[in-house]
Amino acid sequence: MLKDKYDNHPEFLRVTIELKRVQDELDQYRNFFDLGEREVLVEEVQNLRNQLQSYLDKSPKTSQKWNPPLQLTHAAESVLETVVESSNDDAEKRFEEERQRWTQTESEWISLSEDLRAELEASRSLAEKRELELNAEKKCSEELKEALQTAMQGHARILEQYAELQEKHIALLARHRKIRDGIADVKQAAAKAGVRGAESRFINSLAAEISALKAERDKERKIWKDQNNGLQAQLRDTAEAVQAAGELLVRLKESEEAVADAK
Known part of the structure; x- marks a missing residue:
């Protein structure tokens, strides 16, 4: 030309x-x-x-x-x-x-x-x-694509873990609710029958077990909350990586057009 x-x-x-x-x-x-x-x-x-x-x-x-x-x-x-x-x-x-x-x-x-x-x-x-410049942009684009692919795979694993954790949390809540209802029934029955002594100790042990389950549930809830926060942070990082990849692709296209015009 x-x-x-x-x-x-x-x-x-x-x-x-x-x-x-x-x-x-x-x-x-x-x-x-x-x-x-x-x-x-x-x-x-x-x-x-x-x-x-x-x-x-x-x-x-x-x-x-x-x-x-x-x-x-x-x-x-x-x-x-x-x-x-x-x-x-x-x-x-x-x-x-x-x-x-x-x-x-x-x-x-x-x-x-x-x-x-x-x-x-x-x-x-x-x-x-x-x-x-075009070769450098292509190399950077390939590296960014690899990083984006890795981030997407990690995101998928986090979603799977989140789903599993949510299922466990729901199951734990149902179990806790069931135990609490059972203890309430036992207390009502004991109160009607006027239970004393060993029966009272049994009821107290059940109450202690419920308290332990509640503490475990709170612990798992905290873990779930932390994981949820980590998941949200990774989601933000993934969104930023996707945006950066889009901008890089635009720059790459502009560089290719500039090289084509120069030739």
């Missing part, structure tokens, strides 16, 4: 077209000199000289009278040489201007290439950084 952006950059395309045009003009000037345009002009001047000399050779009698035309011939030759030299100077001047222009265009193209290369390198570095 970055390479396409680099190739389709408007400034890059403009510089490429300009560089192609300058290169074509440079080739034309090179061809101009390669074809020997200067030699052609010199050859034409030489032909004119030969024709003039041939004409003078055919008219020997008037050669002395026509010394000024000979001087004119030399002047024409000088003019032709001047024209040739002027043409060559103009061509060289244009060639030098085009060469400087081409050099400047090439410098601009190189500068643009360096800028695009730097931008490409920065994008590549950013993509590598995002990829490292």
